[in-house]
Amino acid sequence: MITFEDVFISYPTKFGRKVVIDNLSIVLDTRRSIGVLGLNGSGKSTLLRLIGGSELPQRGRIRRDVSISFPLGYTGCFAGNMSGRENAAFLARVYGYNVAEVVDFVESFAELGEYFDEPVRTYSSGMHSRLGFGASMALKFDVYLIDEGFGAGDARFAARVQETFNNRLKDSRMILVSHQSETMLTYCDAGATLHNGKLTYYDDIKEAVACYNKIVNDPLQSLRGVS
Numbered sequence: 001m002i003t004f005e006d007v008f009i010s011y012p013t014k015f016g017r018k019v020v021i022d023n024l025s026i027v028l029d030t031r032r033s034i035g036v037l038g039l040n041g042s043g044k045s046t047l048l049r050l051i052g053g054s055e056l057p058q059r060g061r062i063r064r065d066v067s068i069s070f071p072l073g074y075t076g077c078f079a080g081n082m083s084g085r086e087n088a089a090f091l092a093r094v095y096g097y098n099v100a101e102v103v104d105f106v107e108s109f110a111e112l113g114e115y116f117d118e119p120v121r122t123y124s125s126g127m128h129s130r131l132g133f134g135a136s137m138a139l140k141f142d143v144y145l146i147d148e149g150f151g152a153g154d155a156r157f158a159a160r161v162q163e164t165f166n167n168r169l170k171d172s173r174m175i176l177v178s179h180q181s182e183t184m185l186t187y188c189d190a191g192a193t194l195h196n197g198k199l200t201y202y203d204d205i206k207e208a209v210a211c212y213n214k215i216v217n218d219p220l221q222s223l224r225g226v227s
Helices: 044-052 084-095 099-110 113-117 125-138 155-168 181-187 205-216
Strands: 002-013 016-028 034-037 059-064 143-147 173-178 190-195 198-202
Touching: 002 044, 016 044, 016 059, 016 198, 034 181, 034 205, 044 059, 044 143, 044 173, 084 099, 084 113, 084 125, 099 113, 099 125, 125 155, 173 181, 181 205, 190 205, 198 205
Parallel strands: 034 173, 034 190, 143 173
Antiparallel strands: 002 016, 002 059, 190 198
């Protein structure tokens, strides 16, 4: 389970402070895959960072009794002066995995060739993506965090990512944030909407999608939420 206890976070904007999460108290059932729907700028990525622990709330706290991934394909954790091999080894040590096994998996999965031993700062965006997805798939978690779908480069590589991830979901669950309801209906059974700092949970993903569509169809909704 992931438990939010009076969690609050806001950011300054040129229009004033935008409340992203407004005193949220909720328990997310991580035995289910949960889709979080929200408009662009509603704070979906911030919510994932809070769940993953890479960002802390300004008030309140979050409790977790499951292992949680960094966002699928995320490359922000890589050190640019280190090679792909060194970064993979570092992640293995951080998460307590066998270093040789993780490095071998990432090297095979990412298919970077000789660049696997070059500094990550020399990588193209596609190479960054391959390394990120390789690292994500090398480590097994109870809950995977996914931000806005599965963009993973060329079609062949994307298919490999999809196949491997589907195998992970046999034993794990996901929290997927997006504004695309079609993806949610495919992969999630429970859902939530994030709007004006409020996260509303639904046991049925179809109900969450229906409520999100009401938000989308209200032309004034995107103008609210700034104070």
